[in-house]
Amino acid sequence: MEVLLLSANFPELEEEKELLRHSSFTFLVDGISRACSHQLVRHRPASYSQQSQRYVAMKNFPYVEPETVRGVKVEVDGREMEFKDLMELIGKFYEGLVEKGVPKEDARFVLPNACTTRIVFTMNGEELVHFLRLRTCSRAQWEIREMAVKILRILREKFPGLFDRVGPNCYYLGYCTEGKKSCGRPEEVRRFFSSLK
Numbered sequence: 580m581e582v583l584l585l586s587a588n589f590p591e592l593e594e595e596k597e598l599l600r601h602s603s604f605t606f607l608v609d610g611i612s613r614a615c616s617h618q619l620v621r622h623r624p625a626s627y628s629q630q631s632q633r634y635v636a637m638k639n640f641p642y643v644e645p646e647t648v649r650g651v652k653v654e655v656d657g658r659e660m661e662f663k664d665l666m667e668l669i670g671k672f673y674e675g676l677v678e679k680g681v682p683k684e685d686a687r688f689v690l691p692n693a694c695t696t697r698i699v700f701t702m703n704g705e706e707l708v709h710f711l712r713l714r715t716c717s718r719a720q721w722e723i724r725e726m727a728v729k730i731l732r733i734l735r736e737k738f739p740g741l742f743d744r745v746g747p748n749c750y751y752l753g754y755c756t757e758g759k760k761s762c763g764r765p766e767e768v769r770r771f772f773s774s775l776k
Contacts, residue, residue: 580610580722582729584737585699599704599741604734607699608726612643614692615722619700622710630697632687638674642666642693643722666693707734708745715772716747717762732775746772 585605589598608619620627648662660668669689676686702710707730713719714727734742749755749765750772762768 580608580726580729582726582733583607583609584733587737599708602704603701604704604707605699605701606730607697609697610641610643610695611698611726612692612722613690613694613696615643615720615726616696616698617692618714618720618723619698619726622702622706624706625700625702628699632690632694632696633684636677636683637687637690637694638670638677640666640670640673640690641695642691643695644693645721662693666691704741708742708751711742711745712748712751716749716757717764717768718757718760728775735775746775 585607588603590601644662652659673686673689711731714723750769755761755765
């Protein structure tokens with residue numbers, strides 16, 4: 580996964596809250612799964628431009644393999660398979676459909692959420708802080724959390740005054756908002772985000 584800050588635009592305002600509300604940040608994220616991008620695009624207000632599976636050939640498609648499935652074997656119709664075997668089979672089936680004249684826009688229906696994608700998105704500063712509060716939390720799904728932490732590292736390097744106090748709610752607010760679903764490690768999480776560079 581690669582994360583790049585493409586641009587940041589700020590109005591000439593002094594109050595931090597107003598500055599965040601009227602600023603915008605544009606990122607390029609490459610190499611995340613479609614599963615991750617589906618979580619990302621739920622954040623509003625924001626603008627998104629995502630790589631097309633309709634026009635981009637997905638032959639030998641790259642994919643994200645969660646550590647939890649790596650090396651796990653599952654028997655399917657008498658054949659023992661790993662995740663990578665299934666991805667290879669799906670890739671061959673997709674290629675077969677395209678070779679038989681099925682339009683890529685229809686052949687893509689067999690592609691998994693594991694397929695990697697590239698996405699450019701723009702958020703205003705307020706929404707970006709909201710996104711980071713939710714997605715840097717240890718309760719967030721691992722891939723979007725990894726992406727959010729990379730984004731936060733970039734923002735803290737470039738704009739420390741605005742983003743030094745941003746992190747999951749237990750860090751940002753000083754208390755966990757997850758209730759019974761809390762990770763139970765707020766001090767550890769706070770230490771991590773207080774030293775994040």
